[in-house]
Amino acid sequence: MPIGYKPTVFVSSTCFDLGQVRADIRELIQTFGLDPALSEYNSFPVSPDTDTISNCLRNVREKADIFVLIIGGRYGFQTDSGKSITNLEYLEAKRKGIPIYVFVNSNIMNILPIWKNNPTADFSSHVENQKVLEFVENISHFKSNWVYKFDSAQDIKSVLLQQIPYLFMDSLDARKKLKDNDIVLSTAQYPPKSARLVLEKPDGWEHLLFAELCKSYLDRLDHKKFDLEYGVSFSDVVSIENTSDVFAWITIKNNEMLKLIRITTTLVNDAAAKSFGEPGQEGNYKKIQHVCQRLLEVYEQIINWKLSFTTLEVHEDFEPILDVLSGFADDPLFKIEEFVNRVHTEIPAALHSIASNGEHVTLDFTFVLESPDVDSFERELKNIHNLYC
Structure with a gap:
């Protein structure tokens, strides 16, 4: 303040x-x-x-x-x-x-x-x-x-x-806890409920913090989801007339998406688990925040990646392959949203069940992305090669 x-x-x-x-x-x-x-x-x-x-x-x-x-x-x-x-x-x-x-x-x-x-x-x-x-x-x-x-x-x-x-x-x-534990919680990174979890550390706070931060960061991106829905992009229009340059652009965009998919699976399946700490050990709130922030930054990057197709001007012969390629973003976007909403709902419910009934609860949040429609992509790519090569 x-x-x-x-x-x-x-x-x-x-x-x-x-x-x-x-x-x-x-x-x-x-x-x-x-x-x-x-x-x-x-x-x-x-x-x-x-x-x-x-x-x-x-x-x-x-x-x-x-x-x-x-x-x-x-x-x-x-x-x-x-x-x-x-x-x-x-x-x-x-x-x-x-x-x-x-x-x-x-x-x-x-x-x-x-x-x-x-x-x-x-x-x-x-x-x-x-x-x-x-x-x-x-x-x-x-x-x-x-x-x-x-x-x-x-x-x-x-x-x-x-x-x-x-x-x-x-x-x-709360001020004393922050000072005694040398904790710095910026309001931009830790909304009130998240900051309270870090300070009070209730049972399962690491997983609750992860769920709360992911949902909070996802909600902040509502405007990007609307941009995607309406095809709104303020980026400069890119006009490519040279055939070889179009092929190069397609290759670059394909590699970008593969990289974003790799980062997503690493964050969810590897980095998140490590941030929670080993069994019996306390998690690291800074690492949890980092994973959540990066995951939703990737989500935003995927939206921007798909929006880049709306500002591209090429010959109409390339439109079918560009439609297929832009569809590579659909599954990652859906899966990230689904994952965030699941953890935000199921983790608190599971911890409540454990506290109330002493029940053992197992949740599986393994993140699996579907392979892009490579067959359609290669088919359209072959058609383009037949026309121009």
Whole structure:
């Protein structure tokens, strides 16, 4: 963090029915010496080029360090997804991994069990929209959420007055661990959940860290996946007229893909296992991070490799072989995504099963890539040779 930076507390709720509550919470946040972020105040950062929803989500994503969610009787404006802005802000905070404090009006918490048993009954005297009850029920299922009841702003203030100092103590403890163990965790390389795994080292932390980092890095490349889907590339157009130069370009691209495939299999099948450490020995968090970063860098390179075909201009006779060659990227891209999503889902589930039931769990994440369609490639290559040689 830069010198002089004060943590930001983002307060999320509907504004019309909870306006005074929000004002009171804002005052408390300022008392702590923290920066409050509430959308109805002029201090709330706004980009004039984006809509209200995008602005709110961007502020959660870029500014929020602590998230306070307050749920009253209104659900608020529903977006195209069917979720309210408050709901989307909450999901953004969950993805970011920051501390979340949830406060639900006591009347809603009291009728929640009744609603669950009678979901088709009329609860309009308690909530504007039954989606409020669905939202509260969904939030209550997250084990990491501690939900507090409130009747007034004072109830919320009392909880925050108790809980914020605990959060401060956690930060001091984390700072001490970093200092004592000479650990340096940049936020770019270690998102919050990953940094916590390195500091706290729960059972199986090495595999959890690997799964969390891989998924985090993959999610950062959504824009590249969209580029590939729409064929968007800002690289310069390459125009090749000489036949021998086209053959040379094809050879170079083929060798590049073979190299990327070799790197991928080495990272997953060799380097990852070594970074976890020998049985009974602790893994190396720096090596785990390195493997994850390199794996997703290779993934990005494969996307760029395939996009390079969209900026190539050659005679139409070469288009069939270029189509076959560009398809060499499809299996590695699919397999890397599949692998990352599997480890992110199956490793935590396996460790939970071991902790809960003492069961022995075996997971096989051996990485096998299909051989490129060499037969089609050689057939098209032979056709080209017959035309030009």
